[in-house]
Amino acid sequence: MSTIRGMRLHHLAFRSGDVPRLVAFYTGLFGFRTQKSFDGRSAWLAIKDGVLMLEVALPEEPEIPRGSLECVIFATDVAGRDAFRASCMQNAVPLDGETAFTTYVRDPDGRRVGVSHYPLTD
Numbered sequence: 001m002s003t004i005r006g007m008r009l010h011h012l013a014f015r016s017g018d019v020p021r022l023v024a025f026y027t028g029l030f031g032f033r034t035q036k037s038f039d040g041r042s043a044w045l046a047i048k049d050g051v052l053m054l055e056v057a058l059p060e061e062p063e064i065p066r067g068s069l070e071c072v073i074f075a076t077d078v079a080g081r082d083a084f085r086a087s088c089m090q091n092a093v094p095l096d097g098e099t100a101f102t103t104y105v106r107d108p109d110g111r112r113v114g115v116s117h118y119p120l121t122d
Contacts, residue, residue, distance in 0.1 A: 012072060014111065015057035019043060021108050022054045029087055029105075030074065030115075034088070047074065064110040071112035073102060075082040084115045 016022045023043045032045040032052060045052040084106045085103050088095060096104040102116035
């Protein structure tokens with residue numbers, strides 16, 4: 001199998017039964033900016049190297065498994081992680097775990113998300 005070089009994140013798509021609630025969570029707690037909004041059915045939030053697309057889920061789609069440890073972690077620096085943690089406390093968002101570098105929470109749909117200042121290498 002060959003290695004494809006130069007790939008980077010284009011977008012993440014999170015499905016939800018309540019897109020406006022998810023928009024409020026990610027813009028309020030993470031500080032993401034809304035790029036586009038489509039009448040409560042979809043919203044595109046700007047992240048540095050891509051887009052977080054929040055889309056309405058169909059009724060037949062399965063829910064996120066409770067307690068799943070699959071996660072999405074956004075990169076920040078130490079100060080950003082400290083500010084994120086403080087915002088969680090101020091907004092009564094319970095932490096779902098912490099390591100020396102990463103802070104985890106659950107979004108309103110139960111997805112595990114967080115921020116990390118762990119140094120990545122190429």
